Amino acid sequence: MQHHGGLGGPESMRHYDPDLPQVPLLTNGQMVDDIPPEQHALVPSYMAPIGGSGKRIHPLPFSDSAVPVQPRSMDPSKDLAAYGYGSIAWKERMESWKQKQDNLQMMKSENGDYDGDDPDLPLMDEARQPLSRKTPLPSSQINPYRMIIIVRLVVVGFFFHYRVTHPVNDAFALWLISVICEIWFAVSWILDQFPKWLPIDRETYLDRLSLRYEKEGQASQLCPVDIYVSTVDPLKEPPLVTANTVLSILAVDYPVDKVSCYVSDDGAAMLTFEALSETSEFAKKWVPFCKKFSIEPRAPEFYFAQKIDYLKDKVQASFVKERRAMKREYEEFKVRINALVSKAHKVPEDGWTMQDGTPWPGNNVRDHPGMIQVFLGQSGGHDTDGNELPRLVYVSREKRPGFNHHKKAGAMNALVRVSAVLTNAPYLLNLDCDHYINNSKALREAMCFMVDPLLGKRVCYVQFPQRFDGIDRSDRYANRNTVFFDINMRGLDGIQGPIYVGTGCVFRRHALYGYDAPKTKKPPTRTCNCLPKWCCGCFCSGRKKKKKTNKPKSELKKRNSKTFEPVGALEGIEEGIEGIESESVDVTSEQKLEKKFGQSSVFVASTLLEDGGTLKSASPASLLKEAIHVISCGYEDKTEWGKEVGWIYGSVTEDILTGFKMHCHGWRSIYCIPSRPAFKGSAPINLSDRLHQVLRWALGSVEIFLSRHCPLWYGYGGGLKWLERLSYINATVYPLTSIPLLAYCTLPAVCLLTGKFITPELSNAASLWFLSLFICIFATSILEMRWSGVGIDEWWRNEQFWVIGGVSAHLFAVFQGLLKVLAGVDTNFTVTSKGGDDDEFSELYAFKWTTLLIPPTTLLIINLVGVVAGVSNAINNGYESWGPLFGKLFFAFWVIVHLYPFLKGLLGRQNRTPTIIIVWSILLASIFSLLWVRIDPFLAKSNGPLLEECGLDCN
Numbered sequence: 025m026q027h028h029g030g031l032g033g034p035e036s037m038r039h040y041d042p043d044l045p046q047v048p049l050l051t052n053g054q055m056v057d058d059i060p061p062e063q064h065a066l067v068p069s070y071m072a073p074i075g076g077s078g079k080r081i082h083p084l085p086f087s088d089s090a091v092p093v094q095p096r097s098m099d100p101s102k103d104l105a106a107y108g109y110g111s112i113a114w115k116e117r118m119e120s121w122k123q124k125q126d127n128l129q130m131m132k133s134e135n136g137d138y139d140g141d142d143p144d145l146p147l148m149d150e151a152r153q154p155l156s157r158k159t160p161l162p163s164s165q166i167n168p169y170r171m172i173i174i175v176r177l178v179v180v181g182f183f184f185h186y187r188v189t190h191p192v193n194d195a196f197a198l199w200l201i202s203v204i205c206e207i208w209f210a211v212s213w214i215l216d217q218f219p220k221w222l223p224i225d226r227e228t229y230l231d232r233l234s235l236r237y238e239k240e241g242q243a244s245q246l247c248p249v250d251i252y253v254s255t256v257d258p259l260k261e262p263p264l265v266t267a268n269t270v271l272s273i274l275a276v277d278y279p280v281d282k283v284s285c286y287v288s289d290d291g292a293a294m295l296t297f298e299a300l301s302e303t304s305e306f307a308k309k310w311v312p313f314c315k316k317f318s319i320e321p322r323a324p325e326f327y328f329a330q331k332i333d334y335l336k337d338k339v340q341a342s343f344v345k346e347r348r349a350m351k352r353e354y355e356e357f358k359v360r361i362n363a364l365v366s367k368a369h370k371v372p373e374d375g376w377t378m379q380d381g382t383p384w385p386g387n388n389v390r391d392h393p394g395m396i397q398v399f400l401g402q403s404g405g406h407d408t409d410g411n412e413l414p415r416l417v418y419v420s421r422e423k424r425p426g427f428n429h430h431k432k433a434g435a436m437n438a439l440v441r442v443s444a445v446l447t448n449a450p451y452l453l454n455l456d457c458d459h460y461i462n463n464s465k466a467l468r469e470a471m472c473f474m475v476d477p478l479l480g481k482r483v484c485y486v487q488f489p490q491r492f493d494g495i496d497r498s499d500r501y502a503n504r505n506t507v508f509f510d511i512n513m514r515g516l517d518g519i520q521g522p523i524y525v526g527t528g529c530v531f532r533r534h535a536l537y538g539y540d541a542p543k544t545k546k547p548p549t550r551t552c553n554c555l556p557k558w559c560c561g562c563f564c565s566g567r568k569k570k571k572k573t574n575k576p577k578s579e580l581k582k583r584n585s586k587t588f589e590p591v592g593a594l595e596g597i598e599e600g601i602e603g604i605e606s607e608s609v610d611v612t613s614e615q616k617l618e619k620k621f622g623q624s625s626v627f628v629a630s631t632l633l634e635d636g637g638t639l640k641s642a643s644p645a646s647l648l649k650e651a652i653h654v655i656s657c658g659y660e661d662k663t664e665w666g667k668e669v670g671w672i673y674g675s676v677t678e679d680i681l682t683g684f685k686m687h688c689h690g691w692r693s694i695y696c697i698p699s700r701p702a703f704k705g706s707a708p709i710n711l712s713d714r715l716h717q718v719l720r721w722a723l724g725s726v727e728i729f730l731s732r733h734c735p736l737w738y739g740y741g742g743g744l745k746w747l748e749r750l751s752y753i754n755a756t757v758y759p760l761t762s763i764p765l766l767a768y769c770t771l772p773a774v775c776l777l778t779g780k781f782i783t784p785e786l787s788n789a790a791s792l793w794f795l796s797l798f799i800c801i802f803a804t805s806i807l808e809m810r811w812s813g814v815g816i817d818e819w820w821r822n823e824q825f826w827v828i829g830g831v832s833a834h835l836f837a838v839f840q841g842l843l844k845v846l847a848g849v850d851t852n853f854t855v856t857s858k859g860g861d862d863d864e865f866s867e868l869y870a871f872k873w874t875t876l877l878i879p880p881t882t883l884l885i886i887n888l889v890g891v892v893a894g895v896s897n898a899i900n901n902g903y904e905s906w907g908p909l910f911g912k913l914f915f916a917f918w919v920i921v922h923l924y925p926f927l928k929g930l931l932g933r934q935n936r937t938p939t940i941i942i943v944w945s946i947l948l949a950s951i952f953s954l955l956w957v958r959i960d961p962f963l964a965k966s967n968g969p970l971l972e973e974c975g976l977d978c979n
């Protein structure tokens with residue numbers, strides 16, 4: 025095995041000061057060799073020649089070496105002054121920035137409007153035509169849907185009129201509880217329904233992108249992209265899974281010099297590090313193979329799992345041969361990775377040691393220095409065809425006890441800074457370690473929106489739907505989430521854009537820095553949050569917009585040039601420009617930015633480069649040193665990180681919060697669904713893991729709801745559209761629905777056992793309202809499935825899991841969330857285990873006990889008991905009692921049928937009898953035993969409610 029990251033050797037040991045925190049900085053040879061002499065003096069211990077893999081290594085190009093430094097000993101203002109503020113480089117940057125702003129304004133006034141759907145656009149030649157198109161859904165599908173929504177709204181109104189004016193006198197409590205629950209359900213329906221008012225689809229034109237940015241005979245003009253992969257626990261997130269993700273990134277269809285892959289290892293695991301080193305070696309063979317034959321997907325595990333037909337099309341003989349050879353190579357790679365994994369199972373007493381004998385710096389997961397290692401890239405070795413490979417960077421941020429590391433959000437922010445220092449691409453893609461690139465053109469898809477001159481500048485991120493591998497055919501626990509990804513998110517795309525779901529999302533780096541979106545049309549006071557606009561403005565907003573764009577061009581020009589000035593935090597930069605003239609202003613703007621972004625002038629300077637790129641004048645070694653500095657754990661103290669900048673802290677679902685803040689800043693996001701899914705991931709498929717995942721999501725939502733970021737109150741006047749706000753309210757308040765849901769699911773059992781009901785006896789008119797309500801609910805669902813293409817089975821699974829999750833995970837989330845707010849108990853992020861490549865679906869049947877199972881189990885039992893009790897009571901009381909019983913039984917069946925997948929999960933696989941038989945047998949057995957109790961001569965007959973006779977525990 026060729027090992028890349030020899031981390032310090034016997035000679036370097038001399039330079040360690042045991043009292044100082046040792047921070048190994050792992051670099052490839054080129055970078056060390058690049059250090060100019062004056063930098064040598066700054067960090068003498070850098071240059072220790074270090075042995076790796078038993079061979080002696082000199083600080084020569086391409087040699088492997090490791091570099092220990094002490095980040096705190098460094099004074100950034102000193103050695104980085106060469107390209108800091110006030111210098112010539114700074115002025116040049118400001119000039120180019122100013123120039124760019126001017127160009128932008130010119131372009132804008134040329135185009136008149138920024139919205140991508142201006143019908144008046146002159147027809148342009150192919151290379152200048154828009155890169156994407158909005159395609160509204162056919163009105164034959166959407167109009168009936170909207171109509172039925174309105175009808176349902178009216179019916180709901182009449183329904184509540186009846187419910188409120190007709191209390192049940194002999195069961196007032198039952199009636200009151202049920203009405204309160206129903207009102208809550210109606211409100212949550214409205215929150216969920218109206219953001220789906222204007223669903224849209226989008227189409228991209230990759231060929232135009234290529235025509236415009238990849239001209240024949242010229243270097244590619246596509247924008248660089250930094251790609252982040254987050255991983256934390258190599259035992260739950262197998263290194264092979266991460267390796268596949270990384271390989272799919274390295275082989276992506278995008279210019280290699282524009283792609284950098286950053287892997288964040290929050291577990292500081294030597295296993296992850298070594299697996300990455302192996303992966304970088306394997307990539308040298310894998311990447312050219314992928315590109316030569318344009319295969320998909322470019323994650324080997326999933327590629328080789330596909331069946332291919334060698335007889336179809338024109339499969340070349342060379343391909344068959346090379347594929348076979350590559351498959352063997354991959355198998356060997358897997359063996360090596362698995363060997364690393366099995367070695368990692370038992371930790372040596374004195375911790376891990378690297379191949380060269382030095383201890384692994386991350387031996388204490390909670391207390392270790394920051395680590396960075398660059399693999400591949402310009403100088404890190406070429407692939408087997410001699411071509412360059414994308415950069416691959418291992419990053420493990422510093423961890424110290426007593427610091428809040430903010431879980432994934434913290435890891436992401438560390439990567440934002442490291443990548444800003446090392447490559448500073450203007451766009452970035454973030455992926456969970458188990459989400460590989462399934463469509464190698466995914467980055468291009470995103471670029472079609474990002475660089476679009478008409479729409480681009482206002483787009484903060486392009487979210488792709490999450491798609492999954494390895495889920496059971498029937499998707500028992502609604503892991504695929506199709507209702508959310510194919511209905512809700514497409515609806516949001518018609519308003520202000522989809523919410524961010526944590527992975528598979530391409531960001532504009534600038535938008536992550538907490539800036540407002542460039543204003544285009546409306547001055548900030550005229551956002552759509554106010555109620556008066558509500559009635560006219562929002563239902564016909566699509567049409568209104570178009571009218572606006574028809575205004576005379578001259579007026580538009582004036583407005584644009586006025587409103588396109590940098591706003592909000594961008595003012596800082598403006599002052600920076602002026603500051604060049606006067607030293608004092610310069611200092612204050614520098615201070616301002618350092619207060620916001622932290623004490624790294626390299627990072628701060630990078631934020632001013634809107635088109636990305638790093639400063640040529642800085643040496644790679646000093647940049648690496650700075651990179652170590654920006655991942656130190658005190659770096660974010662007293663800065664805006666996590667508050668206004670980067671991924672936002674305060675919730676385990678950092679994704680919703682982060683996206684929400686951007687939308688509040690007036691940005692819009694884009695939902696992109698390429699026909700070949702862009703990314704694919706895995707999901708926990710057994711009941712307990714799934715419930716725990718849902719618990720974490722719900723908890724995260726409750727955290728947001730109870731924080732200052734509660735979408736009910738937060739961010740008015742900042743450009744968040746009101747329908748978008750509704751959907752954020754829905755996304756954070758939904759766990760609360762668990763309380764009425766639990767009550768409502770208990771009601772049928774109570775009704776059956778007491779013989780009372782939640783409504784008085786229905787008149788004919790009243791039953792009409794009930795019936796119309798049911799029909800409306802049914803019709804909206806059917807029409808929704810029609811425009812979205814979601815299947816009835818998927819939709820039904822979603823309904824079922826809504827109840828199952830509701831009465832278990834969401835319920836616990838509400839209490840844990842309250843506990844956190846009231847008692848300050850922190851919530852932890854339990855990562856879900858990503859299945860390796862073992863037994864198919866064995867996971868589905870794995871049964872792990874958790875308290876989350878108690879409430880749904882109880883509900884199931886009491887409702888079954890209720891059905892038995894009700895039926896036996898009716899049998900005893902003769903024909904007339906069947907009528908009123910019907911409603912109650914229906915009600916109880918509604919609960920049981922929803923909980924059915926849960927029951928399946930409870931029973932597991934150990935017994936092979938079809939579960940339906942078990943359900944029926946329990947039911948019938950109890951009915952008969954009850955009947956037996958009834959005809960028991962020792963019990964007297966009566967017509968009163970059952971409860972009085974034999975009580976709850978009669979069976």
Ligand SMILES: O=c1ccn([C@@H]2O[C@H](COP(=O)(O)OP(=O)(O)O[C@H]3O[C@H](CO)[C@@H](O)[C@H](O)[C@H]3O)[C@@H](O)[C@H]2O)c(=O)[nH]1
Binds near residue numbers: 431
């Ligand atoms: O301290 C931590 C904890 C987690 N992670 C990473 O976070 C990701 C998501 O974790 P996972 O257990 O897979 O959670 P899921 O529920 O599958 O993830 C969904 O929900 C999360 C929010 O709860 C989002 O962050 C994810 O992007 C989204 O896919 C993984 O890559 C982890 O490695 C870290 O990097 N550091």
Ligand SMILES: [Mn+2]
Binds near residue numbers: 456
């Ligand atoms: Mn996951």
